[in-house]
């Protein structure tokens with residue numbers, strides 16, 4: 001039985017199979033590598049004050065307000081808690097966290113690691129978003145928005161009283177996994193699109209998201225769908 005708002009798994013799987021999102025050939029990989037590098041550079045137009053970082057891009061700025069985490073057994077020294085996240089241009093501003101209700105506390109560890117990343121974590125009965133990496137680096141800022149996007153999606157599932165948006169059937173888990181990633185990325189674009197006018201930055205964000213983790217997810221999904229077909 002299809003519940004309201006549910007998505008037809010079979011049709012969604014067909015769409016995944018037809019999609020040209022795939023792990024890249026050498027050319028695409030090079031393009032991805034360049035976007036990854038540019039989005040990993042720390043910007044020189046960055047102002048660090050006590051409890052606040054301001055990053056100036058062409059035509060807009062990002063303000064990250066944070067506090068130091070002290071005496072919290074769940075976290076290492078140096079971990080920060082994000083208090084406020086504001087995108088601003090000459091037309092106005094978006095206070096990202098204020099416009100969302102129920103977003104869990106967000107923590108980040110700015111110490112550089114070889115691989116940055118983020119996750120929605122459960123620490124006992126405490127739910128948090130944790131980002132490994134300095135969120136004043138654009139790449140990590142995108143990861144942060146992606147994780148918030150996952151959280152908003154999970155709230156929506158809760159509200160609808162479903163575990164998945166997909167109708168039951170073969171491959172429904174694969175379809176749901178791809179849908180979740182797309183929703184998280186859609187949130188990144190939704191927040192950033194009104195502010196990003198610079199073409200290079202716009203292209204880099206697209207490339208970083210589409211040719212990076214999303215292509216990897218599609219690659220895995222397509223392989224599983226093909227295996228499933230071969231086994232039946």
Ligand SMILES: [Zn+2]
Pocket residue numbers: 146150180181184
């Ligand atoms: Zn994700």
